[in-house]
Amino acid sequence: MRLVLLGAPGSGKGTQAARLKEHLQVPHVSTGDLLRAEVAAQSPLGLEAREVMARGELVSDAILLGMLEDRFSRPDTRGGFILDGYPRNLAQADAMGHLLDRIGQPMDHAVFLDVPTELLVERIAGRAQAEGRADDSPEAVRTRLKIYNDSTAPVVDYYRQHGQLKVVHGVGSLDDVFTRIVETIAPVPEVG
Ligand code: B4P
Numbered sequence: 213m214r215l216v217l218l219g220a221p222g223s224g225k226g227t228q229a230a231r232l233k234e235h236l237q238v239p240h241v242s243t244g245d246l247l248r249a250e251v252a253a254q255s256p257l258g259l260e261a262r263e264v265m266a267r268g269e270l271v272s273d274a275i276l277l278g279m280l281e282d283r284f285s286r287p288d289t290r291g292g293f294i295l296d297g298y299p300r301n302l303a304q305a306d307a308m309g310h311l312l313d314r315i316g317q318p319m320d321h322a323v324f325l326d327v328p329t330e331l332l333v334e335r336i337a338g339r340a341q342a343e344g345r346a347d348d349s350p351e352a353v354r355t356r357l358k359i360y361n362d363s364t365a366p367v368v369d370y371y372r373q374h375g376q377l378k379v380v381h382g383v384g385s386l387d388d389v390f391t392r393i394v395e396t397i398a399p400v401p402e403v404g
Pocket of ligand 1: 221243
């Protein structure tokens with residue numbers, strides 16, 4: 213199973229990807245987690261990304277593509293993957309399409325977690341208190357939501373127009389949302 217999870221900040225991508233990983237037995241590739249690991253390691257890339265992320269902006273497409281190519285060169289992704297946090301703009305969608313073609317791993321589903329903005333803000337505020345992530349400050353969250361609307365929402369429309377989008381209602385308990393995703397991506401049984 214090769215799954216791409218799309219959704220606004222706070223829509224539950226990371227949360228559900230962690231569960232889907234166990235269910236599908238494929239690795240969870242989160243570009244946010246990869247970047248946070250670089251920041252924690254204080255690598256040159258991490259030092260470059262740190263301030264950009266703290267402001268709630270997108271790290272450069274070139275850095276992200278390099279990171280993704282590196283991650284997909286590892287053998288554990290050959291049996292499938294859950295990609296979370298990428299693509300976040302149309303240029304990244306295009307780059308990802310080429311990359312997956314090149315490695316012979318076309319995406320099976322783009323799953324969009326649909327959550328109203330008020331609830332996104334509420335969830336992120338909850339995480340801000342619990343985890344203290346720099347990009348969960350009110351100002352950074354405003355920036356992230358604006359960038360989502362300007363740059364990432366068109367990616368959702370792009371997959372919709374290409375008939376590749378599965379929309380999942382992202383409001384409800386973690387279990388409810390998980391069940392909806394699993395039902396959406398399950399193969400339809402053959403009749404007869
Ligand atoms: P991400 O790590 O992708 O952060 P995110 O969009 O907030 O999603 P996340 O997965 O963390 O949150 P979730 O919705 O699961 O990106 C962080 C930053 O990295 C970006 O701003 C950018 O700077 C950089 N970056 C990453 N990818 C990039 C790319 N491709 N290009 C450029 N830059 C990139 O959960 C949020 C909260 O909601 C949690 O507290 C969770 O517990 C809660 N929650 C989830 N589901 C819930 C439910 N059903 N009910 C109640 N609460 C729920």
